[in-house]
Amino acid sequence: MLCEERRSNSKKQQFGKDTAVQGTNDSSIVSKCSAAARGYFHDDFLKSFVMKTARRAPLINRGYYIRAKAVDHCLMEFLQRTQSCTRRQLLSLGAGFDTLYFQLKVGGELRGAVVFEVDFPDVAQRKAALINRDPALREILGTTESAASQHSPLVLSSADYRLVGVDLKALGGLESALKEAGLQTSTPTLLLSEVVLTYMDNTRSEALIQWASALFPSSVFVMYEQLHPHDPFGRVMQQHFLQLNSTLHALSRYPDKQAQRQRFLDRGWEECVCVDMNQFYFEFLSEEERSRLERLEPFDEYEEWHLKCSHYFILAASKGELTHQPLICPPCESPVPALVPALSSQLLPVSVVPLEPEGVGLCCTGLPGSGVGCTDLSESGLGCTGLAGFGLGCASLWPGSAVLVTGGAGRHGRGAQTRILIRDKAVWKCACPRGTELGGRMFHTVTPVPGQRCVVFGGRASPLRPATSVLSVSWDPTTPTDPKLSVSELNCSGTAPRPRWRHSATLLTFRGESYLFVFGGRSTEERALQDWHFLKLEENTWTQVPVGGAVPEPRHSHSACPYAGGLVIAGGLGGQNPLGSTVLLRPAQSGFHWHELKTEPPIIPRYSHTAHVIGDRLVLVGGVWIQADGVPGVAVINLTTGGSREYSIDTVAVPWPLMLHSHSSELLDGGREVLLIGGGGNCFSFGTHLNPRPVTLDLSPALD
Template sequence: MPTTQKKKNKREEERDTAVQRTNDSSVVSKASAAAQGYFKDDFLQHFVCKVSRRAPLINRGYFIRWRAVEHCVRKFLQVTAKCPKRQILSLGAGFDSLYFRLRANGALDEAVVFEVDFPDVVQRKAALISSNLTLRGMLDSPLQSTPAASPGPVSSAQYHLSGVDVRDEAQVKETLGAAGLDWTAPTLILSEVVLTYMETQWSDAVISWAAKLLPQSLFVMYEQIHPHDPFGWIMQEHFLKLNSTLHALQQYPDTTAQTNRFLDKGWEGCVCLDMNDFYLGLVTEEERDRVQSLEPFDEYEEWHQKCSHYFILTASQGSLMTQALLTHPPVPSMIPHWSSTALIVRSIPLSMEGLGMASTWIRTGQVLLTGGSSRGGRGAVTRVLLRGREGWRSISMPSADLGVRLYHTITSLPGGGALVFGGRSSPLSPNMSIVRVTCASPSPEKSEKGDEVKVCVEQLVCSGDPPPPRWRHTAAVVHHKGRDFLFVFGGKNQSEAALGDSHFLSLDQQHWTEIPVEGPSPEARHSHAVCSYQGGVVLFGGLSRRGVPLGDTVLMRPTDGGFRWERVAMTPPPVPRYSHRAHVSGEKLVVVGGVWLHPDGVPGVVVIDIATGCSVEYSLDTTSVPWPLMLHSFCSELTDPDQPALLLIGGGGNCFSFGTHWNQELATVDLRPAMA
């Protein structure tokens, strides 16, 4: 027994050390976001050796964390403004700069900040404060030395920093009592990604003792949720590799469970929002526009997924603290009406990775893939997927080099070949060229073997007034007065968050032409889907200029003089989404994948009957796929009409700071239950 106990204690020490390292990573990311102007904090730079610039996605992620906590702190200070005494107790504070920021802003009238963390972290922070003139000068009384009788390494009239294990209630009471914490005064308890690193029994105990010991208090917690979808799996694996397991996720996997957790542990009121709800509901549009303008950004899917996997929670004790609770957004999210039938997904043993590619059928059994990024970097090689008697194969076409091109379109042409339009290499470098891609026509025998498959690339010079540069747009072939046109709609570029313009390219004359389009135009958007339909197009979904997913279905029908926009009323309305793919089969629009903001699972397939306006949402059964199937930044193609299925190609994304996920192989979705 003693040996087992010793090993257990050693493992616990290793886990605690790993958790402490998350503080070092976090403060570097916070300092990066502050340096890029996401929020104002002049003190974080003093807690890092060097301010290093993080990726825009990480900067945004730490901005919304800072913004949510700041919102709650400000609300608490506002509600308690007339109280003679008030306190902030920060659990697992790490190298947080809250005290210094509030004091510099003059926001600490009649308020005292208490910070606790592991003794080693506290000693390091105390040493930084002691050796830094700026930090030391922000203390409201001389920095105390650390004799044995001192309540902590740093103790002044308005700031106390103490080393204590918050899992030990008795030690907490003793240490904070010695530091001068008033258990009856209004208190804000702050926990930023702290409790989840504890085994759940201990984090539950902390929530319970806080409710019991502090009868006038507001608990503010920022943590992770949704462990079971693809992003959640990647997130859990990341922290597991760091020896910092996220324990609370399994028992409290969503905002409802977290709310009930606090109510069950003695708290009187509780409001819990995921970060999408907080950002769109409690951050002004002006502030969101400011954030959008700070640096080039084109990782919307990863941003919304990150926000859907974190929450901000406020729980209250006492009538005064009820006023400080978060408010629910005014518009609830739409609930998907799931079919009882799940569509089966199976992997195809053909390695195929890529993000931001484009695809199209070039002839029976041949799919052309262009552009995108691969694990080795940007500039994926053009490929042809061949389906033969023995299954699918991939052939690289290095001679058909399109350069670095992501989020472009490739559209099959009526006379053969395909047209590549738009795209970008970076959010500051759109691709302006238009390329015609044609394939040689090998004999059936040679095609089966993959011999003599040749792809030719021709740069087109088109006359007329071309569209502004764009990516994340759509393109489809439409018919007008007996002629074929490439119809281009929406997208975004380096100056516009979303575009809502329409353009027509005459395919026979290679001339950009104006064609009248009547009716109210669809809202500006990008990352939507458009499919050719009865001479015009059908459009679905996308991300609006305001950063909100759309769920409308709109037709552009041919008229004698041009085209006319018509909105299709859907019953029930599909859940808004973007970064999906869509295909027309008869009178049905088949939409697969994408990103939505609803917490109930991830998008699967929605089948829309264009004629009747009926829609059905189908979940995907991915139990036979040996990796998390992440359906955005991917391609899809509709296969056999007799046995309808979807071919899924590539996809995945950068999962915040947890690493990039790649769908490893091709996959198929059996559509027969949905198309009967």
């Protein structure tokens, strides 16, 4: 009796998991429909399989676009390479409500080809019902045949389309059902699995891969799945599917591209090529197509886009005659080369900043003074206890003891509240001065300038609403434990820069006078700006200062730090590619002069990092790269010799995924330690992850 009960409970659990997996189909088809409606790809048939359409965020539209392009590339390559065959087959495993057959049929691509689709019986029955009730789909399908019996797994059948309802985990039933449906094992066959096998436990998915290689002597297996489970984005991704009761089983055993390749080579496949979606985007899509994508709708979530693409791959494993005609064949000179960081063996530890009070959402710590208010910021998602947000602007009011934090975006939109972090011995306290809102901007700059004030420049409310005002935030230097701020708008004369965000703004001195130097960024018209501007601070005048030398590439989300009377710019995102250049702006007799610093080894291109100069060393913290596995830690560049070294960050003391992009940072303790505030963002369709607390990063191992 106990064994029967256990078997019953096991069946119930498996049924619940299968139902959850089937639910991913319903969500996916709505997202595909959204992307098609916005022009990412053409598919008139998706709307026949959704009850109600919904407009998804641009990031999700892009994610389903790159998936569709990668799968379509493999399908078209297969059909082209087998066009001389009298018969070829497409076998879609876990097809769901995919419209593959109808697109190929209307496009005239199915000459001599038969499409077989397999999914759970309930899913197949639902799909057949939707097809049968749509006159347009029935007309494309043509004459249909009835199943041999009422209990046959063949749900719908025509001359070139077979819909089969069977559980993929039961290989014996799968093979017999496919043969009943007319599958010919000797025919050149493409097997397609789009995020299907990973929902099966590894023993079953491995058995299916082995089964397919043994059954089809001339075939190719195309698979689209996830990668990199252990970095911060991967941890958020895994948690999302766990909450849906749809565990990604393959991730832990096959965490990277090489492991995925070996997964197939060990099970009878002769060749296997695997590329992530960043590689596919840059290597297989034309510049014209990438430019078209950029024009479809306003978009500014590049970090999340590149992270999503680094966590998905397209794989093509082949055997037999198809081995000599690979569907995925990266060019020898890859635009996105796979680089390996020159990593030091030393780790840089981070620890969570102790804050008072510990209550979530509380803003004020009981600091004295009428200028400090106590406000609950939980509604904005930017409560002081967590300071959780991205695109923040930060600046030191008193180095090492008080940090101004402005703007940014949280879970519930942009934050207008200004906050001050104040160090009080072993803990930090947070104050929110009244009347110091900056209008809810993000990706702006806050630059300390002479006279106990900061200049706030640029930023945006949305990609179509850049900030146009230049603000001054001043404070009373005699009250470091009771900050009193005042905010005013600067009335600047001269020719102002076009509104921008994701730029840099640095304090420079020229002929004894102070200037704010603004470089690069994004605008509503330009993906990456190349211009620079000088704001003469004593007169609040935009003016010209002579600058010579080779102009740096257009970029945004780069870093800029004062250095040796000029500044140093590092990294950034160009038109679409991360940059690895380090550029110095050096004082010259009549003004300044650009000079590129060659680093050895070359630093891996990155953007959305922060940077600090400590002596003659430039320290880059975090960011996003797409040329290497893992996530950026800390790069240290010797500005005298050009020597560089990468350091990994030890996050064992941080209980949550630490995402170091779109964050802010300030030096502490004479440059031995860095305070990191905010960071994170929207993780594709997996939810939003924001670092809930500031952390400190110990630079000592990299500096000693």
